[in-house]
Amino acid sequence: MARDAGETKRRLLEAATSEFAERGIAGARVDRIAAAASANKALIYSYFGNKEDLFDAVFNALVVDTVRDVPIDPDDLPGYAGRLFDRSQTHPEILRLALWHSLERGGAGSLPDAVVTANAEKVAAIAQAQEAGRISRRFPAGELLVLVVGIATLGATEFAPAPDPAVRRRTIIEAVELLTKDET
Amino acid sequence: MARDAGETKRRLLEAATSEFAERGIAGARVDRIAAAASANKALIYSYFGNKEDLFDAVFNALVVDTVRDVPIDPDDLPGYAGRLFDRSQTHPEILRLALWHSLERGGAGSLPDAVVTANAEKVAAIAQAQEAGRISRRFPAGELLVLVVGIATLGATEFAPAPDPAVRRRTIIEAVELLTKDET
Numbered sequence: 001m002a003r004d005a006g007e008t009k010r011r012l013l014e015a016a017t018s019e020f021a022e023r024g025i026a027g028a029r030v031d032r033i034a035a036a037a038s039a040n041k042a043l044i045y046s047y048f049g050n051k052e053d054l055f056d057a058v059f060n061a062l063v064v065d066t067v068r069d070v071p072i073d074p075d076d077l078p079g080y081a082g083r084l085f086d087r088s089q090t091h092p093e094i095l096r097l098a099l100w101h102s103l104e105r106g107g108a109g110s111l112p113d114a115v116v117t118a119n120a121e122k123v124a125a126i127a128q129a130q131e132a133g134r135i136s137r138r139f140p141a142g143e144l145l146v147l148v149v150g151i152a153t154l155g156a157t158e159f160a161p162a163p164d165p166a167v168r169r170r171t172i173i174e175a176v177e178l179l180t181k182d183e184t
Numbered sequence: 185m186a187r188d189a190g191e192t193k194r195r196l197l198e199a200a201t202s203e204f205a206e207r208g209i210a211g212a213r214v215d216r217i218a219a220a221a222s223a224n225k226a227l228i229y230s231y232f233g234n235k236e237d238l239f240d241a242v243f244n245a246l247v248v249d250t251v252r253d254v255p256i257d258p259d260d261l262p263g264y265a266g267r268l269f270d271r272s273q274t275h276p277e278i279l280r281l282a283l284w285h286s287l288e289r290g291g292a293g294s295l296p297d298a299v300v301t302a303n304a305e306k307v308a309a310i311a312q313a314q315e316a317g318r319i320s321r322r323f324p325a326g327e328l329l330v331l332v333v334g335i336a337t338l339g340a341t342e343f344a345p346a347p348d349p350a351v352r353r354r355t356i357i358e359a360v361e362l363l364t365k366d367e368t
Contacts, residue, residue, distance in 0.1 A: 024287065027210050099283050103208065143355040146344040150334060160330040171327040178362050 009047055011037040016058045021093035024100040025055050052105075056112055059101060062094045063114040072122045074129035077148050078176040084152035085172050089165060095153055119145070136182050144179070151175050193231055195221040200242045205277035208284040209239050236289075240296055243285060246278045247298040256306045258313035261332050262360040268336035269356050273349060279337055303329070320366050328363070335359050 015036035019028045030051055034041040048054040070083045088095055101110075127141035139147065151172050154160045162168030199220035203212045214235055218225040232238040254267045272279055285294075311325035323331065335356055338344045346352030 023210075024208070026207075096287060099287055103280060103283055103287070138358065139355055140351065142347065143351065146338055147335065147355065147359055150338045150344055151331065154330055154334045160334055163326065167324065167327065171323055171331065174322065175331055175363055179359055 005047075008037070008039050008043060012039055012044060012047065012054075013058055013061060016054050017062070017093055017097075020055055020058055020100065021096040025052065025104045028055075030054075055097075055101070059097050060112050060114040062091075062097060063112065063118055066091070066094060067114075067118045072125055074125045075134055077126075077135065077144075077180050078173045081148050081152040081176040082169055082173045084149065085169055088153050135180050139179070147179055148176055151179075189231075192221070192223050192227060196223055196228060196231065196238075197242055197245060200238050201246070201277055201281075204239055204242055204284065205280040209236065209288045212239075214238075239281075239285070243281050244296050244298040246275075246281060247296065247302060250275070250278060251298075251302045256309055258309045259318055261310075261319065261328075261364045262357045265332050265336040265360040266353055266357045268333065269353055272337050319364050323363070331363055332360055335363075 012033065015033045016028075019033045019036070023029075028051060030041055030044055033054075034044060044054060048057050066087060070080070070087050073080050101112075122145050123141045126135070126144055129135045130137045130141060154162075154168070154172065196217065199217045200212075203217045203220070207213075212235060214225055214228055217238075218228060228238060232241050250271060254264070254271050257264050285296075306329050307325045310319070310328055313319045314321045314325060338346075338352070338356065
Protein backbone atom coordinates (compact mmCIF):
# COMPACT_ATOMS: atom_id res chain seq x y z
CA MET A 1 0.00 0.00 0.00
CA ALA A 2 2.75 2.45 1.00
CA ARG A 3 4.66 1.19 -2.02
CA ASP A 4 1.71 1.94 -4.32
CA ALA A 5 1.46 5.46 -2.90
CA GLY A 6 5.16 6.06 -3.65
CA GLU A 7 4.69 4.78 -7.19
CA THR A 8 1.62 6.98 -7.73
CA LYS A 9 3.49 10.03 -6.42
CA ARG A 10 6.35 9.29 -8.81
CA ARG A 11 3.96 9.03 -11.77
CA LEU A 12 2.22 12.26 -10.74
CA LEU A 13 5.53 14.15 -10.50
CA GLU A 14 6.58 12.83 -13.89
CA ALA A 15 3.30 13.86 -15.52
CA ALA A 16 3.40 17.25 -13.75
CA THR A 17 6.95 17.89 -15.01
CA SER A 18 5.84 17.44 -18.63
CA GLU A 19 2.68 19.48 -18.20
CA PHE A 20 4.38 22.44 -16.46
CA ALA A 21 7.38 22.41 -18.84
CA GLU A 22 5.02 22.56 -21.82
CA ARG A 23 2.38 25.01 -20.55
CA GLY A 24 3.68 26.85 -17.51
CA ILE A 25 1.85 27.31 -14.24
CA ALA A 26 -1.26 29.21 -15.37
CA GLY A 27 -1.64 27.03 -18.47
CA ALA A 28 -1.19 23.69 -16.70
CA ARG A 29 -4.33 21.66 -15.89
CA VAL A 30 -4.46 19.42 -12.86
CA ASP A 31 -7.00 17.18 -14.65
CA ARG A 32 -4.55 16.57 -17.47
CA ILE A 33 -1.77 15.69 -15.02
CA ALA A 34 -4.04 13.24 -13.16
CA ALA A 35 -5.14 11.62 -16.42
CA ALA A 36 -1.56 11.30 -17.72
CA ALA A 37 -0.57 9.64 -14.45
CA SER A 38 -3.69 7.41 -14.43
CA ALA A 39 -4.42 8.73 -10.94
CA ASN A 40 -7.31 10.37 -9.20
CA LYS A 41 -7.17 14.16 -9.23
CA ALA A 42 -7.98 14.28 -5.51
CA LEU A 43 -4.68 12.48 -4.80
CA ILE A 44 -2.77 15.49 -6.18
CA TYR A 45 -4.33 17.78 -3.59
CA SER A 46 -3.82 15.23 -0.85
CA TYR A 47 -0.14 14.55 -1.73
CA PHE A 48 1.05 17.98 -2.88
CA GLY A 49 -1.51 20.70 -2.15
CA ASN A 50 -2.65 23.13 -4.83
CA LYS A 51 -1.26 23.60 -8.36
CA GLU A 52 1.42 26.07 -7.20
CA ASP A 53 2.57 23.65 -4.50
CA LEU A 54 2.79 20.88 -7.10
CA PHE A 55 4.90 23.13 -9.34
CA ASP A 56 7.24 23.82 -6.40
CA ALA A 57 7.54 20.08 -5.69
CA VAL A 58 8.42 19.39 -9.33
CA PHE A 59 10.92 22.23 -9.55
CA ASN A 60 12.61 21.43 -6.24
CA ALA A 61 13.01 17.78 -7.25
CA LEU A 62 14.67 18.80 -10.55
CA VAL A 63 17.06 21.20 -8.78
CA VAL A 64 18.04 18.53 -6.23
CA ASP A 65 18.67 15.99 -9.04
CA THR A 66 20.76 18.48 -11.02
CA VAL A 67 22.92 19.46 -8.05
CA ARG A 68 23.48 15.76 -7.28
CA ASP A 69 24.32 14.78 -10.88
CA VAL A 70 26.25 17.93 -11.86
CA PRO A 71 28.07 19.09 -8.71
CA ILE A 72 30.04 22.31 -8.91
CA ASP A 73 33.83 22.03 -9.13
CA PRO A 74 35.27 25.45 -8.32
CA ASP A 75 38.70 24.30 -9.54
CA ASP A 76 37.31 23.38 -12.94
CA LEU A 77 34.56 25.88 -13.73
CA PRO A 78 34.98 25.44 -17.51
CA GLY A 79 34.32 21.71 -17.11
CA TYR A 80 31.38 22.43 -14.81
CA ALA A 81 29.92 24.79 -17.44
CA GLY A 82 30.33 22.10 -20.10
CA ARG A 83 28.54 19.53 -17.94
CA LEU A 84 25.71 21.98 -17.17
CA PHE A 85 25.34 22.55 -20.91
CA ASP A 86 25.16 18.79 -21.50
CA ARG A 87 22.50 18.54 -18.80
CA SER A 88 20.46 21.34 -20.40
CA GLN A 89 20.55 19.39 -23.66
CA THR A 90 19.40 16.10 -22.12
CA HIS A 91 16.98 17.72 -19.62
CA PRO A 92 15.55 20.83 -21.31
CA GLU A 93 12.58 20.82 -18.93
CA ILE A 94 14.52 22.33 -16.03
CA LEU A 95 15.31 25.51 -17.95
CA ARG A 96 11.74 25.79 -19.18
CA LEU A 97 10.46 25.44 -15.62
CA ALA A 98 12.95 28.06 -14.42
CA LEU A 99 11.78 30.50 -17.13
CA TRP A 100 8.08 29.87 -16.44
CA HIS A 101 8.68 30.40 -12.73
CA SER A 102 10.56 33.60 -13.42
CA LEU A 103 7.80 34.98 -15.65
CA GLU A 104 4.80 33.81 -13.66
CA ARG A 105 5.97 33.86 -10.06
CA GLY A 106 9.08 36.04 -10.22
CA GLY A 107 10.03 38.63 -7.70
CA ALA A 108 12.19 38.93 -4.63
CA GLY A 109 11.95 36.02 -2.22
CA SER A 110 10.00 33.84 -4.64
CA LEU A 111 12.81 31.38 -5.39
CA PRO A 112 12.27 27.78 -4.30
CA ASP A 113 14.28 26.78 -1.20
CA ALA A 114 16.32 24.22 -3.12
CA VAL A 115 17.53 26.94 -5.51
CA VAL A 116 18.45 29.35 -2.71
CA THR A 117 20.38 26.67 -0.82
CA ALA A 118 22.15 25.34 -3.92
CA ASN A 119 23.20 28.87 -4.97
CA ALA A 120 24.56 29.76 -1.54
CA GLU A 121 26.67 26.59 -1.49
CA LYS A 122 28.03 27.26 -4.97
CA VAL A 123 28.96 30.85 -4.14
CA ALA A 124 30.74 29.67 -0.99
CA ALA A 125 32.72 27.06 -2.96
CA ILE A 126 33.82 29.67 -5.51
CA ALA A 127 34.75 32.20 -2.81
CA GLN A 128 36.89 29.59 -1.07
CA ALA A 129 38.77 28.76 -4.27
CA GLN A 130 39.31 32.48 -4.85
CA GLU A 131 40.63 33.03 -1.34
CA ALA A 132 43.02 30.10 -1.75
CA GLY A 133 44.28 31.77 -4.95
CA ARG A 134 43.24 28.83 -7.15
CA ILE A 135 41.00 30.91 -9.47
CA SER A 136 40.92 34.56 -10.45
CA ARG A 137 39.48 37.04 -7.95
CA ARG A 138 38.59 39.41 -10.75
CA PHE A 139 34.83 38.94 -10.21
CA PRO A 140 32.97 38.73 -6.89
CA ALA A 141 32.08 35.05 -6.29
CA GLY A 142 28.34 35.60 -6.76
CA GLU A 143 28.90 37.45 -10.03
CA LEU A 144 31.24 34.74 -11.33
CA LEU A 145 28.59 32.08 -10.59
CA VAL A 146 25.99 34.11 -12.51
CA LEU A 147 28.38 34.38 -15.47
CA VAL A 148 29.25 30.67 -15.49
CA VAL A 149 25.66 29.43 -15.19
CA GLY A 150 24.38 32.09 -17.61
CA ILE A 151 26.96 31.15 -20.25
CA ALA A 152 26.43 27.39 -19.68
CA THR A 153 22.73 27.77 -20.41
CA LEU A 154 23.06 29.96 -23.50
CA GLY A 155 20.95 28.35 -26.13
CA ALA A 156 18.18 27.57 -23.68
CA THR A 157 15.96 29.86 -25.71
CA GLU A 158 15.43 30.19 -29.43
CA PHE A 159 17.22 33.56 -29.36
CA ALA A 160 20.59 31.92 -28.98
CA PRO A 161 20.22 28.91 -31.26
CA ALA A 162 23.34 26.79 -31.50
CA PRO A 163 24.08 25.95 -35.13
CA ASP A 164 25.89 22.89 -33.79
CA PRO A 165 25.88 21.74 -30.14
CA ALA A 166 29.58 20.84 -30.36
CA VAL A 167 30.42 24.41 -31.44
CA ARG A 168 28.31 25.87 -28.63
CA ARG A 169 29.92 23.56 -26.07
CA ARG A 170 33.39 24.71 -27.19
CA THR A 171 32.28 28.37 -27.00
CA ILE A 172 31.00 27.88 -23.45
CA ILE A 173 34.11 26.15 -22.17
CA GLU A 174 36.49 28.62 -23.81
CA ALA A 175 34.53 31.62 -22.52
CA VAL A 176 34.57 30.34 -18.94
CA GLU A 177 38.31 29.61 -19.25
CA LEU A 178 38.93 33.23 -20.24
CA LEU A 179 36.80 34.52 -17.35
CA THR A 180 38.42 32.37 -14.66
CA LYS A 181 42.09 32.28 -15.57
CA ASP A 182 44.38 34.38 -13.49
CA GLU A 183 45.46 37.81 -14.60
CA THR A 184 48.91 37.45 -16.07
CA MET B 185 -9.72 60.69 -39.08
CA ALA B 186 -6.44 59.08 -40.26
CA ARG B 187 -4.78 60.87 -37.36
CA ASP B 188 -7.27 59.35 -34.89
CA ALA B 189 -6.61 55.91 -36.33
CA GLY B 190 -2.86 56.36 -35.81
CA GLU B 191 -3.44 57.50 -32.25
CA THR B 192 -5.75 54.54 -31.52
CA LYS B 193 -3.21 52.10 -32.97
CA ARG B 194 -0.52 53.62 -30.76
CA ARG B 195 -2.69 53.24 -27.66
CA LEU B 196 -3.55 49.65 -28.59
CA LEU B 197 0.13 48.72 -29.07
CA GLU B 198 1.01 50.30 -25.72
CA ALA B 199 -1.78 48.44 -23.89
CA ALA B 200 -0.87 45.20 -25.69
CA THR B 201 2.79 45.57 -24.67
CA SER B 202 1.83 45.71 -20.97
CA GLU B 203 -0.68 42.89 -21.22
CA PHE B 204 1.65 40.50 -23.10
CA ALA B 205 4.67 41.36 -20.90
CA GLU B 206 2.63 40.60 -17.79
CA ARG B 207 0.69 37.51 -18.91
CA GLY B 208 2.26 36.05 -22.04
CA ILE B 209 0.42 35.09 -25.20
CA ALA B 210 -1.99 32.43 -23.89
CA GLY B 211 -2.75 34.46 -20.76
CA ALA B 212 -3.35 37.79 -22.53
CA ARG B 213 -6.96 38.87 -23.13
CA VAL B 214 -7.89 40.97 -26.12
CA ASP B 215 -10.82 42.44 -24.15
CA ARG B 216 -8.47 43.73 -21.49
CA ILE B 217 -6.18 45.30 -24.11
CA ALA B 218 -9.15 47.03 -25.80
CA ALA B 219 -10.45 48.30 -22.44
CA ALA B 220 -7.01 49.61 -21.37
CA ALA B 221 -6.70 51.46 -24.69
CA SER B 222 -10.30 52.74 -24.51
CA ALA B 223 -10.87 51.24 -27.93
CA ASN B 224 -13.32 48.87 -29.51
CA LYS B 225 -12.14 45.26 -29.53
CA ALA B 226 -13.13 44.90 -33.19
CA LEU B 227 -10.49 47.49 -34.07
CA ILE B 228 -7.75 45.16 -32.85
CA TYR B 229 -8.79 42.50 -35.37
CA SER B 230 -9.16 45.07 -38.10
CA TYR B 231 -5.77 46.72 -37.47
CA PHE B 232 -3.61 43.78 -36.42
CA GLY B 233 -5.38 40.44 -36.99
CA ASN B 234 -5.63 37.81 -34.26
CA LYS B 235 -3.96 37.77 -30.84
CA GLU B 236 -0.77 36.11 -32.17
CA ASP B 237 -0.52 38.74 -34.93
CA LEU B 238 -0.90 41.48 -32.31
CA PHE B 239 1.90 39.90 -30.25
CA ASP B 240 4.14 39.85 -33.33
CA ALA B 241 3.37 43.53 -34.02
CA VAL B 242 4.26 44.46 -30.44
CA PHE B 243 7.45 42.40 -30.40
CA ASN B 244 8.64 43.59 -33.81
CA ALA B 245 8.11 47.22 -32.78
CA LEU B 246 10.18 46.73 -29.62
CA VAL B 247 13.02 45.06 -31.55
CA VAL B 248 13.07 47.87 -34.14
CA ASP B 249 13.17 50.51 -31.36
CA THR B 250 15.97 48.69 -29.52
CA VAL B 251 18.13 48.31 -32.63
CA ARG B 252 17.61 52.02 -33.39
CA ASP B 253 18.39 53.22 -29.85
CA VAL B 254 21.15 50.73 -29.01
CA PRO B 255 23.00 50.09 -32.29
CA ILE B 256 25.79 47.53 -32.23
CA ASP B 257 29.36 48.84 -32.25
CA PRO B 258 31.64 45.92 -33.18
CA ASP B 259 34.68 47.97 -32.18
CA ASP B 260 33.30 48.50 -28.68
CA LEU B 261 31.40 45.35 -27.75
CA PRO B 262 31.92 45.92 -23.99
CA GLY B 263 30.25 49.34 -24.31
CA TYR B 264 27.48 47.82 -26.42
CA ALA B 265 26.88 45.17 -23.74
CA GLY B 266 26.70 47.90 -21.08
CA ARG B 267 24.15 49.86 -23.12
CA LEU B 268 22.06 46.73 -23.74
CA PHE B 269 22.09 46.10 -19.98
CA ASP B 270 20.94 49.69 -19.35
CA ARG B 271 18.16 49.17 -21.86
CA SER B 272 17.04 45.95 -20.17
CA GLN B 273 16.80 47.88 -16.91
CA THR B 274 14.70 50.70 -18.36
CA HIS B 275 12.67 48.47 -20.70
CA PRO B 276 12.24 45.10 -18.94
CA GLU B 277 9.25 44.30 -21.14
CA ILE B 278 11.34 43.34 -24.18
CA LEU B 279 13.08 40.51 -22.33
CA ARG B 280 9.82 39.29 -20.86
CA LEU B 281 8.27 39.25 -24.34
CA ALA B 282 11.29 37.39 -25.72
CA LEU B 283 10.99 34.75 -22.97
CA TRP B 284 7.23 34.35 -23.43
CA HIS B 285 7.73 33.97 -27.17
CA SER B 286 10.44 31.41 -26.61
CA LEU B 287 8.30 29.34 -24.23
CA GLU B 288 4.98 29.64 -26.02
CA ARG B 289 5.91 29.88 -29.67
CA GLY B 290 9.50 28.61 -29.75
CA GLY B 291 10.93 26.36 -32.38
CA ALA B 292 12.89 26.61 -35.57
CA GLY B 293 11.72 29.33 -37.92
CA SER B 294 9.42 30.95 -35.38
CA LEU B 295 11.50 34.08 -34.77
CA PRO B 296 9.94 37.38 -35.82
CA ASP B 297 11.40 38.87 -39.00
CA ALA B 298 12.79 41.90 -37.18
CA VAL B 299 14.85 39.64 -34.91
CA VAL B 300 16.21 37.54 -37.78
CA THR B 301 17.21 40.64 -39.76
CA ALA B 302 18.75 42.41 -36.75
CA ASN B 303 20.78 39.32 -35.81
CA ALA B 304 22.10 38.81 -39.32
CA GLU B 305 23.27 42.42 -39.48
CA LYS B 306 24.98 42.19 -36.08
CA VAL B 307 26.80 38.97 -37.00
CA ALA B 308 27.99 40.57 -40.26
CA ALA B 309 29.29 43.64 -38.39
CA ILE B 310 31.23 41.45 -35.93
CA ALA B 311 32.64 39.25 -38.71
CA GLN B 312 33.85 42.33 -40.56
CA ALA B 313 35.64 43.67 -37.46
CA GLN B 314 37.23 40.25 -36.95
CA GLU B 315 38.41 40.03 -40.56
CA ALA B 316 39.94 43.50 -40.26
CA GLY B 317 41.80 42.28 -37.16
CA ARG B 318 40.13 44.84 -34.88
CA ILE B 319 38.70 42.25 -32.46
CA SER B 320 39.67 38.72 -31.50
CA ARG B 321 38.81 35.91 -33.92
CA ARG B 322 38.77 33.42 -31.08
CA PHE B 323 35.02 32.85 -31.39
CA PRO B 324 32.96 32.50 -34.59
CA ALA B 325 31.06 35.80 -35.09
CA GLY B 326 27.66 34.26 -34.39
CA GLU B 327 28.89 32.66 -31.17
CA LEU B 328 30.47 35.92 -30.02
CA LEU B 329 27.17 37.74 -30.55
CA VAL B 330 25.33 35.10 -28.50
CA LEU B 331 27.90 35.51 -25.69
CA VAL B 332 27.72 39.31 -25.70
CA VAL B 333 23.91 39.53 -25.76
CA GLY B 334 23.56 36.65 -23.29
CA ILE B 335 25.95 38.27 -20.82
CA ALA B 336 24.39 41.74 -21.31
CA THR B 337 20.98 40.37 -20.36
CA LEU B 338 22.07 38.38 -17.30
CA GLY B 339 19.78 39.37 -14.53
CA ALA B 340 16.76 39.36 -16.82
CA THR B 341 15.39 36.58 -14.66
CA GLU B 342 15.22 36.14 -10.92
CA PHE B 343 17.84 33.38 -11.15
CA ALA B 344 20.60 35.90 -11.72
CA PRO B 345 19.54 38.72 -9.42
CA ALA B 346 21.98 41.61 -9.33
CA PRO B 347 22.69 42.65 -5.74
CA ASP B 348 23.51 46.07 -7.16
CA PRO B 349 22.95 47.13 -10.80
CA ALA B 350 26.28 49.00 -10.80
CA VAL B 351 28.13 45.81 -9.80
CA ARG B 352 26.32 43.81 -12.48
CA ARG B 353 27.09 46.44 -15.12
CA ARG B 354 30.81 46.28 -14.24
CA THR B 355 30.71 42.45 -14.37
CA ILE B 356 29.13 42.55 -17.84
CA ILE B 357 31.57 45.06 -19.29
CA GLU B 358 34.64 43.35 -17.84
CA ALA B 359 33.48 39.91 -19.02
CA VAL B 360 32.95 41.13 -22.59
CA GLU B 361 36.36 42.85 -22.51
CA LEU B 362 38.00 39.54 -21.59
CA LEU B 363 36.14 37.69 -24.36
CA THR B 364 36.93 40.19 -27.12
CA LYS B 365 40.48 41.30 -26.44
CA ASP B 366 43.13 39.89 -28.69
CA GLU B 367 45.17 36.90 -27.72
CA THR B 368 48.49 38.17 -26.42
